[in-house]
Amino acid sequence: MDATFSYNFPAIRGLQAGNEYFVAMCPLRIIPKIFLFDEEEIPPEHRAQRILNKARIPEMTNYIVENQKDYVFSAITASIDGEVEFLPFNNDQSSKDIGQLRIALDARFLINDGQHRRAAIEEALKISPELGNETISVVFFHDEGLKKSQQIFSDLNRHAVNTTSSIGILYDHRDQISMVTKDIISTTPLLSRYTDKERVSLSKNSPKILALNHIYNTNLKLLSKSKGDSITDVEEKFLRQFWSVLCDSIVEWNLVFKKELNPRDLRAHFIVGHGVFLEAIGLVGHYLHLFNENDWISYINSLSKIDWHRSNTDDWLGRAFNQNGRIQKTSYTIQLTAIKIKQLINLPLTESEQTLENKFFQGVV
Template structure:
């Protein structure tokens, strides 16, 4: 916890240049695109008081921000609550609608970058980037007020009007790209299942050296057969609602699943033996794609819940070897794993693909799978 956090943002008793009381931020001054801006720290407990969101009722063209998406907030709240000792937040960017004064920390040095940013208390703070973080922090502070003494970086720009604020929002989000799901699994050291997926991808004789760990799509020339995100998706389906939660037990179970699957798809061995290129297999068959791996994970999840020993999974899955997995088998896969000639992995397609596998294996469908089948037949 930060001691004396209030010293980082205090209300001065000295009248400001406009004759009002003021906020005083210890800050660093910089210049970007010819405009002065400031970087400071703000205690989390003061964020809700300083940055008030009240623009939801305005039309989009009159706002400096998009409407607050309340559906995003619970995920950020959960992240904070589950990781109070290791969370990481990037800086909030805000514009100040007020006449401010920067007082250099070193007397007589007008160009010093260190000093105090003095802002009238009647000034308005407009968040250009970070309103969802602010809303989540406000919610978490209700149940964990101690977190309020910690701080977050704030970058202050001077407000040059609505048009400039809107342009800042557009520019700040112009280059924002979410990392691929695969690299998210690779770098996630909080999720135990991600650790299992990394270990299995690195150690399984079936997967080792054939899993793309950075991208969630495979380049045409790659020798990789699977993406780490697809492997992780199969594991998520495999362990859903099970009592298997120990790291080594999960690794052993997942390794058993991949070993059992490998016997059903001889093309996998052909790729490993360099008898055929991975791109040819992916172009001709669907069994290396994420939708099938997730569907098989769901099937194996049932075996796990039914208490079938992993060593018997190969026998139970043996009928899969007789399925025609080729893309040209449109009678089976079109509308299930394939839509308009392209492999599709939305929820409905996963349900329909799993239903096809269960039917072939003589297993009953789940309610979701049966509903997907009924809906497909109704629209046939």
């Protein structure tokens, strides 16, 4: 193959299932050029699996542009339909799989894994062209006619397991609210002892009573923020004080802390052991932060007088749990639970809350 009429990459050759594959370092500037996304060039049987979720692209693009000193992208995996040649730098046994990969200029490339990364790189280069000389690893499989690409796509995703949102928060060192949430947990004795930092839902026998993602989501609601938003020193101070007051005000949590009630019984008999309660409290806390800035602590303290027992069906049936007694956490049930809490501590409902409450009693919603 004539090097003048080919793509040339330094690469490492590997072997899987008896077939060669190659790992190459590709400059970011050429990624959008060789990996075209042209519906007319992709066989119909391959298109459906590669439909872009365009809503993901801006977030991924911003991640690269805003973190140019420490962003990380995993490898792109692609199939090559065309002539391929690997030239070892030498024939020594120890280095015969290190060399140059040549791919004909008329070859077709089909991304098996990484289509969103490719699109984000393209957009990031428009904003920061200086990123063009940086590299990303690409794993190439030679696949004449792209006959194996569907199976490659299936195999790559067969054993993929998404991390839980709690793990995502735990490992996130960029999001300010994640950082504050983790610090609040570590510095609050009750939260430190009884927060599960890995799971998003707790088993009936879990020794924990809260999940990290529920505390994080509650903080978002307390401040009416979204993931990635910045917060002021005043807002951070409010979060820290809120959790201190809340932990002192939930009698059942303190019974667990004093070993007078176990977490299993807490979850089985009280709604305060579930995410629907926490996130509802987040909505109530946000209202207090806006409209009762000077006396919100007294309202949170009054939570200690509320009957949180699941046998209290007058207050919580249809809100925190359904007719079968199963806890239900949806945007709707969180709002209904928050409404009931506001009523029980003598806070007025907003117009939209009153409308939702009326529909609830009328059985419309």
